[in-house]
Amino acid sequence: MHDLMVMTTICSFLLTIAFIFLRPNVNEAYPASVGALFVLLSGSVSLSDLGSITETISGAAITIIATIVMAIVLESFGFFYWAADLLMRKARGSGIRLFWLTNLFCFLMTLFVNNDGSILITTPILLMLLKNTGLKNAQKLPYLISGALIATASSAPIGVSNIVNLIALKIVHMSLYMHTAMMFVPASLGLVLLSFILFLTFCRTLPKQLPMGGQSFMPGSHPLQDVYRSGNRNKFMRNVLIFVFAVRASLFAASYVGFPVPVMAVIGSLVLLVWRWMYLKITPLDMLKKTPWYILIFAFGMYVIIFGLNNIGLTDYLIRVLHPIVSGSLLNASVMMGALLSVLSNLFNNHPALMVGTLTLTHMDLTPITLKISYLASVIGSDMGSLLLPIGTLATLMWMHIVKKGGVKISWLDYLKVTVVAIPITLIFTLALLSFWVSWLFH
Numbered sequence: 296m297h298d299l300m301v302m303t304t305i306c307s308f309l310l311t312i313a314f315i316f317l318r319p320n321v322n323e324a325y326p327a328s329v330g331a332l333f334v335l336l337s338g339s340v341s342l343s344d345l346g347s348i349t350e351t352i353s354g355a356a357i358t359i360i361a362t363i364v365m366a367i368v369l370e371s372f373g374f375f376y377w378a379a380d381l382l383m384r385k386a387r388g389s390g391i392r393l394f395w396l397t398n399l400f401c402f403l404m405t406l407f408v409n410n411d412g413s414i415l416i417t418t419p420i421l422l423m424l425l426k427n428t429g430l431k432n433a434q435k436l437p438y439l440i441s442g443a444l445i446a447t448a449s450s451a452p453i454g455v456s457n458i459v460n461l462i463a464l465k466i467v468h469m470s471l472y473m474h475t476a477m478m479f480v481p482a483s484l485g486l487v488l489l490s491f492i493l494f495l496t497f498c499r500t501l502p503k504q505l506p507m508g509g510q511s512f513m514p515g516s517h518p519l520q521d522v523y524r525s526g527n528r529n530k531f532m533r534n535v536l537i538f539v540f541a542v543r544a545s546l547f548a549a550s551y552v553g554f555p556v557p558v559m560a561v562i563g564s565l566v567l568l569v570w571r572w573m574y575l576k577i578t579p580l581d582m583l584k585k586t587p588w589y590i591l592i593f594a595f596g597m598y599v600i601i602f603g604l605n606n607i608g609l610t611d612y613l614i615r616v617l618h619p620i621v622s623g624s625l626l627n628a629s630v631m632m633g634a635l636l637s638v639l640s641n642l643f644n645n646h647p648a649l650m651v652g653t654l655t656l657t658h659m660d661l662t663p664i665t666l667k668i669s670y671l672a673s674v675i676g677s678d679m680g681s682l683l684l685p686i687g688t689l690a691t692l693m694w695m696h697i698v699k700k701g702g703v704k705i706s707w708l709d710y711l712k713v714t715v716v717a718i719p720i721t722l723i724f725t726l727a728l729l730s731f732w733v734s735w736l737f738h
Contacts, residue, residue, distance in 0.1 A: 303337035304603040311600060312643050316686050323689060324589035327596030339603035348598050354557045355461030356591045358546075359409055361560035362455070365539060366408045366416060367585050368567045371575060375416060377532050379424045390502035394437060397421065398490050401442045405449035407539055409456045410678075411590075413446040414690045414697070422701035429506040435703050437497035440713055441490070443694045444682055448489060448721075451482040451678040455546055455556070458594055459646045460674055463653040467670045471550035478671050481732045485679065485725030492717040538567065594646075601650040613655040622661065625668050629730040630723065632656075633672040637680025637722060641687045645677035652677070668733050672726055680722045683714050 311330035315323050334340050340348075369375070382400060386393035405413040421442055425435045450457035454464050454474040464474055542563030549559040568579040604610075617635070621628045632652065639648035652673040656666055681687030685695050685707060698705050 300337045300339050301607045304334050304339040304607050307333040307337070308600050308604060308647070312647065315644065315689070315692070322589055324592040324596065327593045327600070331596035331599035334600050334603040337603070339606045340599055344602055345599070348595065348602055351465050352462050352594050352598055354465060354555070355458050356594050357557040358455060358461055358560045359458040359590060360586060360588070361557070361564040362409055363412050364564040364582055364586055365542070365567055366412045367582065368571050369535065369539070371571055371577060372532070372535055374532060374535065375420050377528065379420050382424060386505065388505050390505050393505065394441065394494065394497070394501055397438050397442050398445045398493070401446035402449045402486065405446050405456050406453060407543060409458070410447050410450035410688070410690045411693065413449070414443065414694050417442055417446055418694055418697045419701070422698070422703065430502065432704055434500060434502055436705060436709060437500050439698055439703060439705065440710060441493045441497065443691060444493065444714070444717070445486065445490065447682060447688055447690045448486055448679045451675055452479045452486070455543070457678065458590065459649050459677065462594065462598065463649050463670065463674065466653045466657060467666065469667065469670065471556055472547050474671070475547060477667065477733055477736060478674070478729070481725055481728040482675065484728060485675070485721050488724055489717060489721040492720060493713065496713055496717065542567070597646055598650060601647050601654065604651065605654050609651065610655045610658055613651070614659050617655065618659050621659065621665065621669050625665065625734055626727065626730040628665055628669045629672040629726045632669045633676040633680060633722060633726040636673045636676025637683065640677050640681030641684045644686065645681040645688050648681070649673055649677040664733070664737055668730060671729055671733070675722065675725050675729065679725060680718065683718045685710055
């Protein structure tokens with residue numbers, strides 16, 4: 296009976312991951328739900344465990360959903376068209392300047408929204424922008440590949456930009472404020488290095504002069520067209536962005552003073568919804584349809600499966616293997632955990648990989664500082680190291696699908712030619728810098 300339970304749990308995990316990899320255009324909540332159901336039926340997760348699982352993921356899920364609601368409101372305001380126009384104006388016809396602006400834009404979108412949301416926002420904008428410039432397929436690759444890598448990796452500096460990071464924070468009992476204080480500097484410098492490596496990779500392909508299209512990105516029938524015609528478009532968008540930035544900053548302030556972060560995120564989203572109601576006369580009821588509620592189902596189902604793996608002894612095995620390695624120096628703990636999570640993420644996707652890694656760490660009886668740095672290194676591995684292959688994250692799987700629908704051909708080989716050099720160098724640099732930064736903070 297025990298052997299059947301173990302076999303069912305392992306097969307459920309492997310088949311769920313395989314389905315997500317092979318059918319990235321299918322809603323990932325479906326395979327996660329089916330896999331979780333089989334794990335429950337196997338007995339490796341009890342009904343009483345579901346309460347603990349719900350408590351672990353609920354706060355993270357609410358925060359991410361509230362953030363996505365803000366992104367949907369930004370779309371209603373015409374922000375994406377405005378952003379595309381702004382990028383083209385600031386590039387001033389230079390393909391190289393557009394490359395750097397694209398990377399900066401993708402970084403900021405992930406910080407303001409989250410990594411999956413950033414991919415869903417930035418990729419269509421870039422496809423629209425690049426189509427307007429008249430660039431050839433090969434000339435579009437530097438912008439699209441770099442944008443995807445930066446947008447996804449930018450979830451590392453602040454925990455609130457990735458649902459699995461938030462879930463892991465709950466597991467290790469670390470505040471959002473502490474995560475950012477220890478992670479923002481090394482992860483951001485790692486992103487700067489990644490940007491420079493990407494530029495060196497693509498510098499010969501980047502067009503020095505853009506064949507400008509001159510087409511406006513603003514739809515003529517937008518509800519705020521009168522505001523834009525009166526010359527207040529930039530002022531309006533500036534005010535909206537200031538408010539969004541203030542909401543993001545309030546999450547860290549809430550974490551610092553002990554106020555529930557999910558509650559603060561919901562308050563910010565509600566205020567923005569009321570603002571939109573006043574300007575566009577659109578009631579918040581449309582959010583019931585537009586909000587991707589399936590994220591909650593996916594996160595819950597995936598965690599049920601990982602909890603089952605934990606209960607059948609996976610974490611016990613990993614503890615025996617990892618404890619001698621992680622309990623050494625901080626540099627050793629950082630590099631080894633980051634490298635391990637990178638491998639697991641590229642094999643099984645970063646969501647389950649980080650959950651497994653984090654659950655393992657909490658049972659290893661590590662010192663507080665070693666636990667923190669091992670967890671942060673795991674985040675770097677799952678957010679940055681996972682980008683070696685397109686299947687390492689859900690964000691890159693979605694990106695490949697969106698780009699294909701947009702008519703741009705990007706093969707796995709095109710992707711690997713870039714990541715096989717850029718990602719390992721960035722990963723090792725960031726992990727080493729993390730250990731030195733944390734050592735300096737606590738000594």
